[in-house]
Each structure stands twice: as C-alpha cells, then as structure tokens.
Amino acid sequence: MEKCLFCRIIKKEMESHILYEDDDILAFKDVNPQAPVHLLIIPKKHIPGVTELEEEDKELIGKICLVAKRIAREQSVYQCGFRLVVNSGPDAGQAVQHLHFHLLGGRKLGWPPG
Ligand code: 5GP
Numbered sequence: 001m002e003k004c005l006f007c008r009i010i011k012k013e014m015e016s017h018i019l020y021e022d023d024d025i026l027a028f029k030d031v032n033p034q035a036p037v038h039l040l041i042i043p044k045k046h047i048p049g050v051t052e053l054e055e056e057d058k059e060l061i062g063k064i065c066l067v068a069k070r071i072a073r074e075q076s077v078y079q080c081g082f083r084l085v086v087n088s089g090p091d092a093g094q095a096v097q098h099l100h101f102h103l104l105g106g107r108k109l110g111w112p113p114g
Pocket residue numbers: 005016017028029030031032033040086087093094095096097
C-alpha cells in the first residue's frame with residue numbers, strides 16, 4: 001500500500017471530502033479545520049514540498065492557484081478574503097510530505113501566524 005497519506009487519498013484508499021478533482025489536482029476538506037473554510041489543494045504528482053519543485057512544475061503550480069481562486073468563489077470567501085498557505089519544513093510545521101496548499105477563510109485570520 002502507498003506510504004504517503006495524500007497519495008492514498010488521491011488513490012481513494014483513504015476517505016476524504018473531495019470538493020474538486022481533475023487529472024492533475026485534488027482539493028479536499030482538511031480533517032482538522034482551523035477556520036470555517038479549510039481545504040487542502042494538492043497536485044496528484046507526488047512532490048514532497050516546495051523545496052522539491054522543479055522548472056517543469058511551473059504550470060502545475062499555476063493551475064493550483066487558479067483552482068484555489070475557483071474554490072474560494074464556490075466557498076463564498078472570494079470577496080471577504082482568504083489565505084493560501086504552504087508550510088515548508090520543520091520550522092513551518094510541515095507535517096505531511098506531499099505538497100499541499102491550505103485554503104483558509106470564513107473568519108478574520110490573524111497575522112503574523114504563530
Ligand atoms: P501541514 O502541517 O503539513 O502543512 O498540513 C497538513 C494538514 O493535513 C493538516 O492541516 C492536517 O489537519 C491535514 N491532515 C492530516 N491528515 C489528514 C487526513 O487523513 N485527511 C485530511 N483530509 N487531512 C489531513
């Protein structure tokens with residue numbers, strides 16, 4: 001069985017609440033939401049994190065941002081505002097080693113993050 005948690009979610013070996021899917025990208029609800037809207041948008045390609053991104057991934061990352069925009073609209077946080085976050089490495093608290101963009105919204109978000 002696939003070791004990477006998010007690859008298992010992509011392969012539907014693990015349950016998740018999916019909100020968007022295409023050939024390259026999956027978006028699903030975070031299991032431990034930190035805001036009324038908290039989704040994870042991930043590439044289907046297994047990329048461990050930002051530090052492993054290559055030139056060839058440019059288009060994929062652009063597509064993820066456009067999916068984020070579309071979902072923000074669907075989730076009604078487009079006008080009031082939302083945050084798109086990628087944690088990279090231990091100091092940022094990256095827990096899952098499969099690149100993921102957090103989309104957070106639905107409440108006033110503090111800055112700077114803790
Ligand atoms: P990170 O800390 O790596 O940036 O974020 C990992 C995120 O994945 C966390 O917000 C955590 O709640 C979420 N997460 C961890 N395991 C699962 C899971 O099995 N299903 C879902 N939907 N989210 C998960």
